[in-house]
Amino acid sequence: MFQNGNILTQFRGPWGVRVEIDQSILFLGGFLLYMSLSGGLFDGMIFALILILSIYLHELGHAWGCIVQGVPVRRVVLHGGGGFCEHARSPDRKQQELIVLMGPLVNLALWALSGVLTYLAVLVLPVLVGFDGPMAFISYEILSWLYLFGWVNIMLFFFNILPVQPLDGGKLLHLGLLRLLPATTAHRATGAIGLMFSILWIPAAIYAYLTMGWILFFIPSPRAHYNMMRGNLAF
DSSP states (O other): OOOOSOEEEEEEOGGGOEEEEETTHHHHHHHHHHHTGGGOHHHHHHHHHHHHHHHHHHHHHHHHHHHTTTOOEEEEEEETTEEEEEESSOOOHHHHHHHHHHHHHHHHHHHHHHHHHHHHHHHHHHHHHOSSSHHHHHHHHHHHHHHHHHHHHHHHHHHHTSSOTTSHHHHHHHHHHHHHSOHHHHHHHHHHHHHHHHHHHHHHHHHHHHHHOOOOOOOOOHHHHHHHHTTOOOO
């Protein structure tokens, strides 16, 4: 839906990884700005930039997991529905574990770092700039963005570890079960757990919209998880 294959721009990121920005990311940015009109256009732009940056760093986590294990990275793509890291060759099961895990771990680490920096800033800023004046206003605005950066990353962490395919949580569940169970049983169990969560996803998404105004564009496929539970290769 969001990945239309039309590249808006591209650049070389860390480790020489090619990063492509799909045109559909303009839809994500525009939607976030529209949703934030009541709170101010500038704040909406900051939120959109923080979200896109956090997704980018998440995907770089996957890329790092590839590179340190000798798995070439073809590209990282950011699009309106999130992003993905494309390998130049298929990693083995052990390599996949680190590759998949590194995305959520990056978000968790960024949340922790933001929390520490926010705490230190709250202690130091009043001493340096006082409680009033232009510098105090600017400093506390930056502090609020730092807090928002941490909040976005912890939300991305919890979202991505949900045990549904094709999120990282669903992949980690499958890889973990493969360590404990025969491949066929692990495949079916992953599908059954994912099916339960994908069915609950719709009422949860409605509740999130009614109570917090969140709109979740991603909806896991109950049909694909059902097929996986039946033993078919759905993902």
